[in-house]
Amino acid sequence: MNELHVTAAGAAAAILTVLSISGTLYWMLHPPKSRADIAAVKAERLLKESFGTVLVAFSSEIRSEHMMVLAARLARGLNSELLALYVIEVPFTLPTNAVMEDEDRFALDVMASAEVIGKRFGVDVRTEIVHHRHTSQAVLDLAKRERADLIIMGSYREGTYTGAPLGREIEEIAANAKCDVLIGVEGKHGTLLYDETQAEAALQSKV
Amino acid sequence: MSSEIVTGERQELRRSVTPWGSYSWGYADVGADIFVALGLVIGVAGGATNIAFLFAGLVYVAVGLAYTELAAAYPVAGGGQYFVMRGLGDFLGFIAGWAVLLDFTIDITLFAWGCVGYLSHLPVLNVLDASAHPLAHFWVILALIAGLAVLNVIGVRESTAFNGFVSAIDVFSETLILVLGFLFTFHPELLIHSMQSGWPNTFQLMNGISLAIISFVGLESISHAAEETNRPASIIPRTSISLILTILIFALAYSNLALGMQPWHPVPHDAAGHAQQFWHYLGAVQNQDKAVAVMATNIPYFGLLAAFYVPVFGATLLLISSNSGVFGSSRIAYAMSQFQLLPSIFKRVHRKFKTPVISIAVFCTLAAIELVFAALQGNFGYEFLGDLYAFGAAASYTLVFVALIALRLKDPLTPRKFLIPLNLKMRFKGEEVLFPIVAVIGFLGIFAILIFVLLTHHIGRIAGPSWLLFGIVIYAIYRLRKKLPLFGSAPRNWNRDQVQILKNAGELELMDELVGKLKARDPNFTMRTP
Numbered sequence: 001m002n003e004l005h006v007t008a009a010g011a012a013a014a015i016l017t018v019l020s021i022s023g024t025l026y027w028m029l030h031p032p033k034s035r036a037d038i039a040a041v042k043a044e045r046l047l048k049e050s051f052g053t054v055l056v057a058f059s060s061e062i063r064s065e066h067m068m069v070l071a072a073r074l075a076r077g078l079n080s081e082l083l084a085l086y087v088i089e090v091p092f093t094l095p096t097n098a099v100m101e102d103e104d105r106f107a108l109d110v111m112a113s114a115e116v117i118g119k120r121f122g123v124d125v126r127t128e129i130v131h132h133r134h135t136s137q138a139v140l141d142l143a144k145r146e147r148a149d150l151i152i153m154g155s156y157r158e159g160t161y162t163g164a165p166l167g168r169e170i171e172e173i174a175a176n177a178k179c180d181v182l183i184g185v186e187g188k189h190g191t192l193l194y195d196e197t198q199a200e201a202a203l204q205s206k207v
Numbered sequence: 208m209s210s211e212i213v214t215g216e217r218q219e220l221r222r223s224v225t226p227w228g229s230y231s232w233g234y235a236d237v238g239a240d241i242f243v244a245l246g247l248v249i250g251v252a253g254g255a256t257n258i259a260f261l262f263a264g265l266v267y268v269a270v271g272l273a274y275t276e277l278a279a280a281y282p283v284a285g286g287g288q289y290f291v292m293r294g295l296g297d298f299l300g301f302i303a304g305w306a307v308l309l310d311f312t313i314d315i316t317l318f319a320w321g322c323v324g325y326l327s328h329l330p331v332l333n334v335l336d337a338s339a340h341p342l343a344h345f346w347v348i349l350a351l352i353a354g355l356a357v358l359n360v361i362g363v364r365e366s367t368a369f370n371g372f373v374s375a376i377d378v379f380s381e382t383l384i385l386v387l388g389f390l391f392t393f394h395p396e397l398l399i400h401s402m403q404s405g406w407p408n409t410f411q412l413m414n415g416i417s418l419a420i421i422s423f424v425g426l427e428s429i430s431h432a433a434e435e436t437n438r439p440a441s442i443i444p445r446t447s448i449s450l451i452l453t454i455l456i457f458a459l460a461y462s463n464l465a466l467g468m469q470p471w472h473p474v475p476h477d478a479a480g481h482a483q484q485f486w487h488y489l490g491a492v493q494n495q496d497k498a499v500a501v502m503a504t505n506i507p508y509f510g511l512l513a514a515f516y517v518p519v520f521g522a523t524l525l526l527i528s529s530n531s532g533v534f535g536s537s538r539i540a541y542a543m544s545q546f547q548l549l550p551s552i553f554k555r556v557h558r559k560f561k562t563p564v565i566s567i568a569v570f571c572t573l574a575a576i577e578l579v580f581a582a583l584q585g586n587f588g589y590e591f592l593g594d595l596y597a598f599g600a601a602a603s604y605t606l607v608f609v610a611l612i613a614l615r616l617k618d619p620l621t622p623r624k625f626l627i628p629l630n631l632k633m634r635f636k637g638e639e640v641l642f643p644i645v646a647v648i649g650f651l652g653i654f655a656i657l658i659f660v661l662l663t664h665h666i667g668r669i670a671g672p673s674w675l676l677f678g679i680v681i682y683a684i685y686r687l688r689k690k691l692p693l694f695g696s697a698p699r700n701w702n703r704d705q706v707q708i709l710k711n712a713g714e715l716e717l718m719d720e721l722v723g724k725l726k727a728r729d730p731n732f733t734m735r736t737p
Binding site: 004005006007009010011013014017018020021024025027028029031032034035 | 230
């Protein structure tokens with residue numbers, strides 16, 4: 001075997017090789033951004049900055065279980081805090097502090113389900129049950145108190161209600177909230193996002 | 208509605224190649240070339256190996272810049288064949304495509320040969336050594352070609368992700384070999400001595416230059432993937448230029464290191480019992496097809512590991528390149544038959560596997576025939592394949608330069624996000640155009656190499672033109688039967704096609720620019736077919 005002998009020219013060539021190859025690859029992997037790329041990055045940054053707390057609203061009329069899954073995924077991806085709220089609407093025939101055991105029990109079940117959904121996605125869910133005369137006002141108040149950045153709601157049981165297809169409570173929340181509102185309308189209730197004639201045609205073409 | 212859904216899905220699939228993916232498409236092809244070319248060039252150019260690589264490298268930079276501009280401006284599958292067809296018409300487009308097809312079939316055989324060569328460097332597999340066991344060597348290569356053909360028919364082909372992974376490891380490994388080689392074994396005075404004592408005659412130098420060009424062939428793979436690249440007009444210039452630089456750095460560094468390397472192990476005497484320098488040993492017939500592995504083995508300490516790892520890795524990279532030959536040849540034939548340059552039989556896909564089975568079978572058979580011819584050359588079989596490879600590349604690249612100049616003059620409206628530097632402003636048919644000076648220089652360089660190939664490669668100068676003649680006969684029969692012009696072009700609306708190409712590529716800003724220019728020239732221009 002020959003002797004090991006490092007020369008200055010050899011060392012310089014070795015360094016030059018590493019620098020030129022790594023510099024070339026670095027330049028290649030950082031291309032200029034297009035208008036679409038810049039817009040996408042801006043939207044992403046805005047989303048990251050703004051979504052601190054996500055509030056998922058439930059009530060006897062607002063069914064948000066399926067949206068809870070979406071909310072948990074979002075919260076995990078955006079590292080947001082997740083708050084599930086169940087509003088028990090107190091009728092005007094009862095005092096505001098009236099005991100409503102059955103409703104409370106049902107609310108507990110819903111909140112427990114919300115927590116399980118959150119855990120399945122590795123997100124801790126804070127839950128709160130509120131008694132209020134108006135569901136919409138309760139959600140808006142809590143969103144204000146918690147400085148929520150996003151309110152997520154599911155469908156309204158009376159989706160076909162004339163004059164307020166999404167349900168009056170949902171419409172009021174959407175109209176008056178000071179943050180973004182995401183409404184998930186289930187296909188079988190919401191005719192706005194679901195074109196039955198096309199679905200039927202698609203089904204027939206499959207057959 | 209349903210058609211919209213289909214369009215949406217297709218667009219998502221099409222634009223899925225990232226910058227690294229685009230780079231690795233090219234690298235999987237060109238990256239392996241140095242493993243093949245180094246031994247061949249040292250074998251003929253001796254002490255001027257680095258000069259041969261430098262001259263070929265300068266031409267290659269011009270070729271690379273031309274491909275970069277064209278692929279960014281016309282991001283469609285087909286590469287050189289498409290550019291030439293668009294710039295110079297159907298007949299010359301066919302010639303360019305047919306020359307590239309020669310390269311891709313040679314690709315299959317040459318890289319399969321190199322793959323077996325590198326494997327034979329492993330002590331346990333030295334039974335595959337071509338000089339010691341030619342018959343075993345031949346059958347293993349033939350089996351590899353058949354295996355790749357079957358794999359491609361059933362649809363198994365290298366994915367971009369796998370290419371990306373192998374390319375990343377290869378860039379790292381080749382850099383590591385160079386860094387450790389330069390650090391521990393390089394002696395500048397030995398480099399000068401090798402250049403002085405081993406300087407070849409003019410004929411050998413020309414031969415070396417024409418062989419050195421094969422270490423740069425394959426850049427067009429980036430343009431073949433252009434249609435599937437995300438934002439091709441922006442990404443392809445980056446990936447192409449990076450590939451040009453990487454390969455140039457490797458080629459120059461390896462050739463200089465080979466000439467100035469003090470090997471860790473003593474150099475064996477040659478067959479006649481004479482003492483030889485390390486580069487003599489690298490360029491000897493028994494080492495030509497595994498030169499990089501021999502170099503790596505002779506680096507102190509690292510060589511112990513490299514003895515096992517570099518042959519296996521080199522063989523893997525060469526096998527992928529060989530596979531890209533199978534895939535590329537069938538794809539180019541498919542594209543050519545779509546433009547009515549080849550019979551529609553090459554468009555046919557297998558009913559079950561949905562792959563162009565006839566194209567694969569035809570071009571793998573041609574690769575096997577080339578292997579038989581190469582094997583008949585005995586110890587010069589590897590060089591024979593190198594000769595043909597150089598001919599195909601030089602012929603195709605020569606036409607690409609002419610096409611670039613023609614497209615600058617005929618199609619000045621197409622937005623070019625990347626322009627070759629050094630342009631001359633002039634007017635042509637009432638339009639202001641930029642005449643590319645580098646394209647003229649590149650044309651002269653590559654044309655000179657084509658002449659070198661014809662002058663210095665005895666077999667290449669017969670087999671190469673024969674291949675072109677064979678293709679022209681097929682082309683003529685097909686075009687006459689289809690009642691299409693033989694030397695003219697089939698009618699096409701290139702402007703409308705170009706708008707559609709940019710739209711499909713997601714280059715909406717460039718599409719707007721082109722539509723604006725077309726409407727300014729012709730207010731009745733519409734994107735839709737009337």
